[in-house]
Amino acid sequence: MTELTRGVIGDITEGAHPDNPVLQILSMKKIPSGEQERYRLLVSDGQYSSSFAMLATQLNSKVQSNEISNNCIVKMVRYLCNTVQESKKVLIILDLEVLKSGSEVGHKIGEPVNYDPNKIRQELEPSRQMMSMAQPQASKQSGGVPQRNPLAQRNPPNYGSGSPSKTPNGGRVHCIAALSPYQNKWTVCARVTNKSAPRTWSNSRGEGKLFSVDLIDESGEIRATAFNEQMDKFYDLLEINKVYYISGATLKQANKQYSNLNNEYEMTFNRMTEITPCHDSTAIPMMQYSFVSLDQLDKVNKDSIVDVIGVCKDSMEVVNINTRTGRETKKRDIQIVDDSNREVRVTLWGVSAESFDGSQQPVIAIKGAKVSDYNGVSLSLVSSSSFQINPDISEAHKLKGWFDNGGNSIDTINLSNQRGGASGGVGTVFKTLGEAKLENLGGRAADQADYYSVSATVSFIRKDNCMYPACPGEGCNKKVLDLNNGLYRCEKCNREYDTFNWRLMLSVNLADITDQVWVTMFQDQAEIVLGSTAQELGTMKDNNKEAFDKVMMDAAFKTYNFKIRVKMETYNDESRLKSVVVGVTPTDPKEYARRLISEIKQLSGQA
DNA sequence: CCCCCCCC
Numbered sequence: 001m002t003e004l005t006r007g008v009i010g011d012i013t014e015g016a017h018p019d020n021p022v023l024q025i026l027s028m029k030k031i032p033s034g035e036q037e038r039y040r041l042l043v044s045d046g047q048y049s050s051s052f053a054m055l056a057t058q059l060n061s062k063v064q065s066n067e068i069s070n071n072c073i074v075k076m077v078r079y080l081c082n083t084v085q086e087s088k089k090v091l092i093i094l095d096l097e098v099l100k101s102g103s104e105v106g107h108k109i110g111e112p113v114n115y116d117p118n119k120i121r122q123e124l125e126p127s128r129q130m131m132s133m134a135q136p137q138a139s140k141q142s143g144g145v146p147q148r149n150p151l152a153q154r155n156p157p158n159y160g161s162g163s164p165s166k167t168p169n170g171g172r173v174h175c176i177a178a179l180s181p182y183q184n185k186w187t188v189c190a191r192v193t194n195k196s197a198p199r200t201w202s203n204s205r206g207e208g209k210l211f212s213v214d215l216i217d218e219s220g221e222i223r224a225t226a227f228n229e230q231m232d233k234f235y236d237l238l239e240i241n242k243v244y245y246i247s248g249a250t251l252k253q254a255n256k257q258y259s260n261l262n263n264e265y266e267m268t269f270n271r272m273t274e275i276t277p278c279h280d281s282t283a284i285p286m287m288q289y290s291f292v293s294l295d296q297l298d299k300v301n302k303d304s305i306v307d308v309i310g311v312c313k314d315s316m317e318v319v320n321i322n323t324r325t326g327r328e329t330k331k332r333d334i335q336i337v338d339d340s341n342r343e344v345r346v347t348l349w350g351v352s353a354e355s356f357d358g359s360q361q362p363v364i365a366i367k368g369a370k371v372s373d374y375n376g377v378s379l380s381l382v383s384s385s386s387f388q389i390n391p392d393i394s395e396a397h398k399l400k401g402w403f404d405n406g407g408n409s410i411d412t413i414n415l416s417n418q419r420g421g422a423s424g425g426v427g428t429v430f431k432t433l434g435e436a437k438l439e440n441l442g443g444r445a446a447d448q449a450d451y452y453s454v455s456a457t458v459s460f461i462r463k464d465n466c467m468y469p470a471c472p473g474e475g476c477n478k479k480v481l482d483l484n485n486g487l488y489r490c491e492k493c494n495r496e497y498d499t500f501n502w503r504l505m506l507s508v509n510l511a512d513i514t515d516q517v518w519v520t521m522f523q524d525q526a527e528i529v530l531g532s533t534a535q536e537l538g539t540m541k542d543n544n545k546e547a548f549d550k551v552m553m554d555a556a557f558k559t560y561n562f563k564i565r566v567k568m569e570t571y572n573d574e575s576r577l578k579s580v581v582v583g584v585t586p587t588d589p590k591e592y593a594r595r596l597i598s599e600i601k602q603l604s605g606q607a
Numbered sequence: 608c609c610c611c612c613c614c615c
Contacts, residue, residue, distance in 0.1 A: 199609075199611085210608080258610045321615090333615095347613090349614095350613095380614095381612090565615095
């Protein structure tokens with residue numbers, strides 16, 4: 001039978017820090033606090049009950065998954081007790097193990113009395129007992145009366161693992177998790193885990209420069225930003241991996257769209273802010289992650305920021321990329337896999353891309369990757385992201401063990417199915433034409449393309465102007481002018497040729513059961529749909545109109561999987577969505593039926 | 608007070 005650590009709530013509020021105390025969670029309350037929800041818990045040690053406990057936000061998922069529920073018995077593996085508002089105690093549970101589920105226990109154990117530090121401890125009876133499932137022999141040795149854990153009081157009070165509890169001025173160190181805009185006198189002791197490059201901005205509200213850092217302590221994490229003068233003051237002082245006392249910054253609601261740090265607030269340094277290095281800091285953790293298992297990524301919204309960990313199964317070469325804004329940069333795609341048997345593509349940029357070495361198939365832990373819907377799901381690092389190679393954390397060791405013991409040869413599902421993964425075909429997410437219109441694909445921003453795949457039928461092909469004589473110059477393909485003297489002039493190459501190539505630029509209407517759309521198909525795709533080469537068609541067009549018309553006729557009412565790029569394009573101040581087919585394969589009826597079945601299962605909740 | 612973050 002699982003026993004509670006009787007009386008331990010009193011011990012903890014008095015400053016003790018026993019290892020692995022066992023409590024029962026009597027009830028939970030969601031605290032309304034902005035976007036980041038928090039749970040306050042009514043806990044019992046069998047003797048006392050108190051609602052002073054809060055769940056660290058990284059454990060919220062255990063409530064949502066019902067692993068933590070009313071009446072469950074938990075062992076507090078990591079916790080800390082802080083004083084807020086002069087004398088109020090708050091217990092923050094950083095990590096716990098559920099020993100017995102709420103449904104297994106089913107009721108409140110004993111008759112705990114509400115703990116009031118000023119009253120109850122004086123009336124305390126002497127036999128406070130430690131009983132735990134983990135130490136049955138301890139209770140036997142002491143003649144059936146379990147003793148308190150002898151290690152219980154060795155740790156210093158308040159901070160579990162010896163983090164500084166005093167500031168250099170002798171004040172108390174606050175924990176990051178307890179910071180809020182409603183508290184104005186505080187000092188935290190925090191490690192910098194990430195530091196951005198300096199950046200400037202200029203918009204209608206003004207211009208300036210800034211940089212930001214991610215700060216963590218044992219209780220939690222927070223982002224801090226320094227603008228203008230504060231950037232000049234603190235940029236060189238704050239170094240990654242070093243620890244600082246920080247006080248007097250502004251706290252405001254964090255915009256979760258741009259961060260996945262587990263904090264509903266973020267910090268802005270101001271002219272009152274003081275930052276001094278801390279040299280007594282071994283216990284401040286190095287990094288805090290909230291990993292999302294790869295099999296959960298398809299449930300995450302596009303553009304979300306997530307932490308992931310995986311084994312780098314495959315690493316592509318570095319390639320040069322020209323961005324839309326004309327800048328040149330480098331990228332490297334890697335493929336990471338985890339023990340949910342999923343793999344996903346991750347894109348690294350710039351220096352990270354160049355220096356990354358995937359040859360030893362390392363574990364990579366990524367903080368703050370951005371979720372993209374390209375080819376299903378893929379991830380991309382952004383400037384606020386960071387990653388660690390083979391970090392010394394349990395998740396990494398667990399994954400490496402899984403990978404080396406068979407995980408590396410498992411047939412995984414590739415969420416970024418560009419390499420012949422589970423769903424095959426032309427890649428990207430399948431939608432109906434109706435869905436593509438409804439989701440406003442391509443309409444989010446100028447010059448921003450969206451891709452989707454659709455199984456659709458060719459309903460009409462425009463014959464007029466469907467092909468043109470093109471420049472035979474290597475990779476040119478521009479339209480040439482027939483000089484009617486056997487020469488053809490290309491304006492782009494600024495020269496005449498004695499020959500030209502036929503190029504197709506086909507305007508095609510596609511239909512499925514939901515809608516229709518006009519798309520453009522260039523050479524390669526048009527040749528597949530027409531079943532003839534551009535050269536053959538060019539000859540027919542000039543010499544055998546009947547054969548040409550027959551090709552066009554025969555091409556209609558055939559069904560393909562089209563991969564379509566949608567983009568907003570503007571001509572003469574008029575914007576319209578333009579759809580270009582970038583891939584065509586015949587629809588395989590078996591694969592199509594399988595996809596429909598899987599969609600039906602998902603819609604009916606069976607998947 | 609930023610929040611752009613790239614390519615297929």
